[in-house]
Structure formats: structure tokens, C-alpha cells
Amino acid sequence: MENHAPEGATCRIMIALTIACAALASGTARAQTPVATPSPAATATPSGDTHPETGGFDPSKLTPEQRQALQLAIIKTSQNPVGNIAVVPFQSNFNYGYGPYTRFQYLLNVQPVIPIMLSQQWSLVARTIIPIISQPSSASPPVCALPSGCPSTFGLSNVQEQLFFGPKTKPGALIWAAGPIFQFPTATPSSLGSPKWAVGPDAVALVMPGKWVMGALVAQLWSFAGPPAPSNVNSFLVQPFVNYNLKEGWAVSTAPVMTSNAALPGTKWTVPLGGGVSKTFKAGDQLMQLSALYYTNVARPLAAPQTTLRVNWSLLWPVKRGIDIQQLLQEAQ
Numbered sequence: 001m002e003n004h005a006p007e008g009a010t011c012r013i014m015i016a017l018t019i020a021c022a023a024l025a026s027g028t029a030r031a032q033t034p035v036a037t038p039s040p041a042a043t044a045t046p047s048g049d050t051h052p053e054t055g056g057f058d059p060s061k062l063t064p065e066q067r068q069a070l071q072l073a074i075i076k077t078s079q080n081p082v083g084n085i086a087v088v089p090f091q092s093n094f095n096y097g098y099g100p101y102t103r104f105q106y107l108l109n110v111q112p113v114i115p116i117m118l119s120q121q122w123s124l125v126a127r128t129i130i131p132i133i134s135q136p137s138s139a140s141p142p143v144c145a146l147p148s149g150c151p152s153t154f155g156l157s158n159v160q161e162q163l164f165f166g167p168k169t170k171p172g173a174l175i176w177a178a179g180p181i182f183q184f185p186t187a188t189p190s191s192l193g194s195p196k197w198a199v200g201p202d203a204v205a206l207v208m209p210g211k212w213v214m215g216a217l218v219a220q221l222w223s224f225a226g227p228p229a230p231s232n233v234n235s236f237l238v239q240p241f242v243n244y245n246l247k248e249g250w251a252v253s254t255a256p257v258m259t260s261n262a263a264l265p266g267t268k269w270t271v272p273l274g275g276g277v278s279k280t281f282k283a284g285d286q287l288m289q290l291s292a293l294y295y296t297n298v299a300r301p302l303a304a305p306q307t308t309l310r311v312n313w314s315l316l317w318p319v320k321r322g323i324d325i326q327q328l329l330q331e332a333q
Contacts, residue, residue, distance in 0.1 A: 072211070072245060075280045078289055078316055079213040079243045079251070081204050082125040082164045082177040087113040089314040097306025103136035105305060107157075118165075125164040125177060131157040133192055158193035159186045162202050162219070178203035181219050183233070185226060196226035198233040206241075213243040234262035249280040256295055264301045271299040272308065280316075287316040 062070070077083040088110070095105040110130040117123050137150035144150035161184075166177030181202040187193025198221040206215025216238060223233035241255040254275030260268050276293030291312045297304055 076208055076213050082166050084115045086317040087314050092311045094309040095305035100302050106134040108132040121168050127162040129160040133157050155192050156188045159184050176205040196223035196233045198223045211245040216240045231263040236260040251278045253278050267301045269299050270304045272297050289314040
């Protein structure tokens with residue numbers, strides 16, 4: 001889970017995203033100095049009809065300094081798990097040293113994130129996690145030495161749906177959201193996941209001072225239906241995340257996924273340490289983000305890898321709303 005991510009679930013950040021994308025698309029060069037005060041040219045004209053998708057404001061009126069500030073705003077939004085931006089991440093996890101025979105496992109998480117405005121004060125962010133896995137064999141090396149070998153098992157694991165309800169927050173305030181998480185017995189073949197139905201709470205909280213985005217996501221799952229065997233689901237997840245944004249769309253990041261599985265014998269916690277870098281850019285008209293992070297598990301059960309290389313490619317679609325340029329640029333500083 002990453003995540004994949006500015007002022008989550010607020011109308012102001014929707015404003016930032018609209019103008020940031022329009023500004024980046026115009027191709028004007030960006031300056032390298034911070035925004036001090038908005039220029040008169042950046043004043044919105046609510047009565048204008050030329051650019052209805054941006055509330056009547058002409059994005060070409062942005063100064064280079066304002067373009068740089070708005071680029072930072074949209075990058076910070078992409079780092080907010082409950083930001084007002086639609087994101088479709090393709091998270092590739094290359095897991096090395098998995099299981100008792102230290103084999104290779106590949107896990108692709110497709111995690112579309114869809115924000116929905118419920119009212120002027122509340123929003124809903126829905127994140128679906130679709131895991132596609134190539135699972136190495138659990139057979140011993142002598143068995144794998146036979147002509148039949150030990151092929152990996154490829155298929156779909158258990159799909160999860162996370163819902164986050166969050167209020168509108170003031171600039172600089174704590175951003176938070178909470179809701180339920182559901183896990184469905186979709187594993188195909190069944191060996192790639194639990195046959196149990198599970199549900200529980202999830203929550204996220206973060207702050208975004210300056211160039212930083214810092215927070216944590218937590219979730220707990222308990223099974224409530226399914227066959228008597230195997231063991232019931234009782235798993236906990238906490239994912240702290242820290243992003244420091246540099247120039248030209250680059251950022252230094254860490255987002256380790258720490259889990260506890262009460263059903264496992266012996267060590268129940270998986271605790272990774274590490275981090276990496278990310279880059280937000282445009283390819284044609286499409287805004288996207290690419291990141292690479294490397295983690296070592298300092299604590300792990302046998303059913304966890306020793307190390308993980310996580311490569312995440314995300315497609316970003318900002319949510320369009322009307323704008324208040326003066327307030328937007330103040331918040332982007």
C-alpha cells in the first residue's frame with residue numbers, strides 16, 4: 001500500500017489541482033524563487049465565461065513563480081491518501097528472500113483512488129486494492145530438483161475496499177479521515193488468499209507544512225464469515241509516510257507498511273525500514289508520478305520477504321472546481 005499523498009478533502013485543494021494542471025499544460029517556464037504575494041494578474045474573474053472549467057480564470061495569467069507554487073501544491077496532493085485527486089497507482093513489489101527457502105515473490109497492487117464530494121463540508125475517498133501475485137512454491141529444494149520442478153502460482157489475491165470520510169479543514173490544520181475497510185475472498189486460486197470475509201476500521205491523519213507531507217494510515221481487519229478453516233483473520237496495519245519535496249517534481253519519501261497477523265505462529269510483526277525517491281511529471285497531457293523505494297524487514301515472520309523493491313507508477317487526474325486564486329496561492333506557499 002502506498003501510496004500510494006495537500007489539504008485533503010477540501011474545496012481549496014480541488015482549486016489547486018485544477019490550476020496546477022492547467023498551468024503545467026501551458027508550457028511556460030517555471031521560476032526557482034518562492035512565491036511571496038500573488039500578483040494582480042492572478043486575480044480570479046468570476047464573471048468571465050472564457051474558461052468555465054476553471055471558474056472563469058485564464059491559467060495563462062499565472063506568473064512563473066505562481067506556476068512553481070501550484071506545481072508543489074499538486075505534488076503534495078498526490079502524496080495525500082485522501083486528497084482531492086483521482087489516482088490510479090500500479091504498485092510493483094519485488095520481494096526477495098520470501099519464505100523458509102528465501103525465494104522470489106512478485107506482487108502487483110492496482111489501487112484506484114476516487115474522491116467524492118458529499119457536501120461543502122464532507123467528502124468520501126474510496127480506495128480499492130486489487131492484488132495480483134506470483135507466489136513461489138513452498139516445496140523443499142529436493143522436491144524442486146525433480147523434473148516436475150516447483151512452478152510459481154499466479155493469480156488474484158483478496159481484494160480490499162477502503163472508505164475514508166473526512167471533513168473540510170482549514171489551511172495548515174490536521175487533515176484526517178476515517179471509515180470502514182472490507183476484505184473479500186476473491187483469491188483465485190484459493191491458495192493465494194484467505195477464504196474469509198473480513199471487515200474493520202481504517203483511518204488516516206496528516207499535516208503538510210511547507211515542503212513536507214507527514215502522517216500515518218492505520219487499518220484493522222477481523223473475519224466475520226467464511227469456512228471454519230483456516231484460522232480467522234485478525235490483522236493490523238500501520239503505514240507512516242514522510243515526503244520532502246525538492247525542485248522539479250522530485251521528492252524523497254518513505255512509506256513502510258508495518259503489519260501484524262495474529263494468526264501466524266512465532267513472529268507476528270513485519271517491520272520494514274527504508275525509503276526512496278519519486279518524480280511527478282507530465283507525458284503529453286497526462287500527469288503521472290513514478291517512484292522507487294527499497295525496504296529491509298528488520299522483523300518478519302517466515303511468510304514475509306527479507307527485502308522489497310517497490311516501484312510505483314501512478315496516473316493522476318485532478319478534480320475540477322471553481323477557484324479563488326488569491327487564497328490558493330497563499331495556501332501553496
